[in-house]
Amino acid sequence: MSPTPDLTTASKPVLPEPTAPVHVATDERGVTAGRERARALTSLFFRSGAIAVLVLTCLLAAVFDNGFASLDNLRNIALASSFIGIIAAGMTFVIISGGIDLSVGSLFALGVLVSAFQSQHGSVAAVGTALLCCGLAGLLQGLVIAYLRLPPFIVTLAGLTGIRGIVYYITDEGNKVPQVPHKEAFEHLGTGTFITIGLPVWIMLLVFAVGWWLLARTAFGQHVQTIGGSDTAAELMGLPVRRVKVLVYVTSGLCAGLAGILTTALSGGGNEARIGDSYELVAIAAVVIGGTLLSGGVGSMLGSLAGILLWYVINNIVVQGLQFNTYVQQVVSGAFLLVVVVLQTQLGKRAEVGVR
Amino acid sequence: GDSGNKSTGADAGTGTTASQPAAPASSAPAAATSTGSDASSSADAGSSAAAGGSGEVPAAIKAAGGTALIAGTPAKGIEAQYGPICKGSDLGIGKIDFAKDTIGWAQSEKEANPFRIASTKSQVDEAKKRGIHLLTTNAQSNVQQENSDIKGMIDKGAKAIIFSPINSTGLGDAIAYAKSKHVAMIPVDRNITGVQGCQSVGPQLGSDFVLQGKRAADAMIKATGGKAKLAILLGATGVNVTDDRTSGFLDELKAQNASGIQVIFKQTADFTREKGQQVTETLLQSHPDVNAIYAENDEMALGAITALQDKGKNGTDKVHIVSIDGTKGAVQAIVDGDIDTVIESNPAYGPSAEDALNAYVNGDGYPAVTITTDNQYDKSNAQQAISSGTAY
């Protein structure tokens, strides 16, 4: 983006060497060093809170439920989580930027149906058009949020409704349920495997890897985090706040679209217009379980991955392992979610000890 | 393109009714009508719309993998059956020991209305009766959840899955997984389309939703004398049941030249009572001249009645109502004079599904598609249906 000036020369000839440090923010022996070590440790624990809970839950499930640890079951949990997982990856960016995207469930449906409709024109059309549509929808929302300065919650709430309306429209009020003509290469995206693990799972991992890189290792990622901390600050520092915000919603739209495409590819189409209903809540829950703060600024890609896996592991345990009736299943899922977020929050507080 | 549309559309209608003669043709002529008082009404519906000769396979059945009508007399409760005969061994499915093996039941929608409650209860009760170890799941209307529910039960060792598909399509993932694991799949209620013969799933048992719509239209014409300002309360958007019940109904109105029946209003009420009430309230406000309501399920009809009661407009003398499902509440409403006719959609697939499964994996096989018989209730048989417990 902007040229990188040589920072060292800008003020090189300048200051006389300070005789001694004016301010030492670290010292090797003293309290500060101890503080720092404690902080690093706790913050590691904090960041991996969801991972810890995930591992713990899996271990318990494996011990108490013999079917859980079977490779088939684990593979299927991974596959089931890959769709909303991809959505959650996009959502992580949105939430770190201080926003929220409630429209992802509808965008997902848009991706599902557009790709199914377009699959008769070939795989490239199926994938390309669906991504284009979802990206554009994300773009539109992003523009409204960034340029008209409307609150993301509202804009994407409208998106949730409006995009669903569009999905109904293109399916003739839900009456058309497009199928993928058989033997389309793109079906392989959904049904294919690599090292016995479904391609959607690999794609999800790839999305998370790219997401991690974007967040931690690119200017874009830094800008997203800064904006999430305070968009006024970001603006005053001269960051391209609006552009970044727009990009964040485009990213989220693309992720939701990709998840939809993979769903169509896996099922061979034939999904109803109401598919993806309330997926936004699952995606948000996953991100938050993963330790990302809804207030923005701070978040972790790996956490979101752990979060979505945790969600599906719990679902698997509650639905399959415990065999409660449906009502009790809901109660147990809710309770589980609560325990996880409370645990996560408490870990978070521990990690903050000494910072404030 | 065309393949994108559900194949059970309008064109399927004529075909489907071809199965209708099968019912009267059976030795127990009243299979469809034994409890249905008005034997002629359903027969009329069938004959009036019947087009192709018997033996021709309706498109919907074809889509569900049926290729030929199986001649002969179907058992009680069955309207028609279509071959080929599916055998589990063809898909490499081994025999099942019902005393030891596990079977899964995947419900698609919330067990909220009597239809779904009865549907699951029938499966659970039957399994208990036969001493079968049954796993159960409920996908809460989420197709991806149903896919993973089914796969999860297979992972848990289920040797067969009886399932109520959310929709006729969309379960490709679970079906492929079951196939790869040689697990028997028995869809009930809604059919799975796009399967060839018995190559993806085992025998299917279901109602004919288009026919239900036609019968509703027929009943509506009778009730209103062919003249009405009619509102339709549509089922959930995007579900083939809704589509089928709508197209069947409208086609039949056309087929019977019932131009006196004007459809003045068509809005979704999501198959739920509360929405049925809300939408009807608005209907009454904006179209006070409405005098007939076709509700695509009983819950919506009951919601509509509540709304009508609030305006003192309930009673078939003021507003005619025809609905589908055959739940106790709706049949009671016939007795109370609020509903004209209820077309049954019988959810009790427990016994028939277990029979079909047994024949499919352990016996000589079972027809690819079975259309079950649905009753029909009106003033003449409603009270009896309640006291005898036929209405669920």
Added chain:
Amino acid sequence: MSTAVLQRIPRLDRKAVDGDFVRERGVYIALVLLILYNVFFTPFFNRFETVTTLMLQTPAVLIVSLGMLMVIGTGGIDLSVGATMAIAAAVMGKFVAPDPKGLGLPLALAIITALVAGLLVGIFNGIVVGVGGVQPIVATLSLLVGGRGIALVITSGALIELFVPGLTKLGRGQVSNIPYIFLIALALVVVVAVLVRQTTFGFRLLAIGGNVRAATLAGLPVRRTIITVYALSGLLAAIAGIIATARTRAADPSYLGLGLELSAITAVVVGGTALNGGRVRILGTVAGVILMQLLTTTLTAHNVPDSATQVAEALIIVGAVYIQRTSRSGE
């Protein structure tokens, strides 16, 4: 959601004074426009019945929105209100329904129990948020997921039909053409208005929404206030649940209040309350509820297909908030 403290003054600020009129009244203007449209283009609209129907259809959402409004005032959000309605309905249904399905207890007792149930749900949320420090959206999400399950467990999954004269009367009784339930809603609007504007509780609620840390350091009872706010939200949701049940004459654990949390949030926001807390608009919320309900009614009346209805709703939401945006973006 980030509370930027340094004011970003939009370029429009020169017109601030004249712009204010529209901004402050965006929701009312939209409402008037919609009414005018109906007066001219919707058949049978110009009858008193239209108003009655609206007065029957809005109370439940309105009452829930009042609770939501207070929660939003603290900078929180309550996703569990729909489930809470279902729980209250289920409890009431279970208590009042005759023997095979319920306990056949007196209606008054059933209602009180349902209210207590709602209150408990709210207190629970409040503790999780206020003491546990869990972010409101996920804290209440767990009850959105699990709460309906509780309701289903109570009724064993089925809808319970309630032919209880008292309840029916509550649902459709009227005093000179004004439904009881609307009067109840109005009374609650007044109560909430007094609570928020006149009491220390309301003051604290807004202070917490404005800046929790400052409120804590100023010695406000932050936890207690948060717990109370969520408790009230639960209580109001329970009242809404009872009213909705009285209207449908059935306790429906599966669908009662389903998705209502979003309707309530929409109404609050369309009514001009920002989600970041610290400010609430009570009358705006009332107008927001009426606007959204009337919009649905209008589109249904015109037999507009689902797809168009949803797109239209989306546009109205964005439009209404856009009109009012500047009063908010200053925060």
Added chain:
Amino acid sequence: MSSAQPKAPTLSIQGASKHFAGVVALDDVSVDLLPGEVHALVGENGAGKSTLIKLMTGVYSLDAGTLHYQGEQRVFKSAREAQQAGIQTIYQEVFLAPQLSVARNMFLGREPKRFGSLDLRRMNRETDEILGRYGIVADVRRPLGELGLGVQQMVAVARAVSQDAKVVIMDEPTSSLEPREVDRLLAVVGLLRQQDVAIVYVSHKMDEIFRACDVVTVLRDGKLVSTDPVSSMDRRTLVSRMLGREASDIESGRTQLQVRGTARSDAAPVLEAKSLQRKLVLDDISLVVRPGEIVGLAGLLGSGRSETAKAVFGAMPVDSGTVHVEGKPDARRNPASSIRSGVAMLPEDRKVEGIIPSMSIRDNIALAALPQLSRGGFLNRKKQDEIVDVFMKRLRIRAAGPHQKVRELSGGNQQKVLLARLLCLNPKVLILDEPTRGIDVGAKAEVQALIADLADKGLGVILISSELEEVVEGSDTVLVLRDGAALGTLFGDEISEDAIMNLIAGAAAEQAEVAAP
């Protein structure tokens, strides 16, 4: 300073006006910024300094007036545009990304890349170097927010200055800095001047103006009062222009606390904190405050002064230790219970911990004293209005009225609102963490006088200030801290800047040669 032939201004703003709903923030102000000139901008709180700056940097749009930059008329539509054009600004509050590392902050918006990824190594290395030149040794990979406010402010300065700037604007850059850091900063300013950068320097500290600036512009009530060479000014005139009063009425503009430090009182302590301990944060801190006594906390940035204050107030949990107020132990130890027992605290970070931006001045003031200002749970607006009126007058809060939103006030006036909030609690002990931060000379004098006055009336005060002078002159007792531990206590006549610095230096031998200013 300025060279022989007059230079063309780098940036010139003419006839600038700006008003916000109901407030004229700036009215027809013109200022020229010349290359190589340090231009001081002074005025009371709310005079319009920050507003003028924001008009120069595209944050606000001009209602009237023009802006010329490098000879061309320009309209900056955003801070970004101005920054790209070469105008670097350090805004009044520290506006960086606290959750990102120091190095990332340093390069935010102009990140060096390697193969598409951030070149973190280079960023860390260069940040280390840059900060080193400011005498800051810090782990640049640590989140900025974990460093004290002072370090953060230095990072902000370094960040702005390390870019290739034509204009550098500093809005109260020293408000969180301690004397040696101020020296550093002023050295940086000097170097920028040598490089022909045009500099705007806003400060309420007169010393700095006279030490570092060439020209001074005075604003009052949004209007331009004068622009003169600093050399032609004296402190008294400058202050009188700011306040709009006769020069003869003005004190020197230095600390207004009458030099205290008289004999130790023997009265029973009003507050007594014993062995406050918190792992890695506080190490066995004890302190005693007697009625009428002002206890200063001294120490370098991050020495634990604020944390001691919070621990005493119950705003931060401690592992062990007790606090007695008037001999009674406070078991609950939270802000509410402290307030109830008569202890009130002014937090250090006004923005984050102090004001409630969405509320009015009245409500912000009434906030803590709510129980006294209400009846049976209902607000008593009349009583509130009376009290608020008293304090707005007493502290001379400059606002459109009690109903103006606090977020619309200038920083200094926000601080006064907070003080008013505490005072209407009628506390026995007042803990003041940087009470005069960002407050103008006039107000500062008032606040200092107020503190002294309160103490004279028997109030116990704990005072924290990064201005050593303020602590030294204003305290009866000084507790010196380092790394969360007490180094010693100075009483009465023992209190001097040298004594404090010596204590600190003695505890850190390797820093002994750092001369106290």
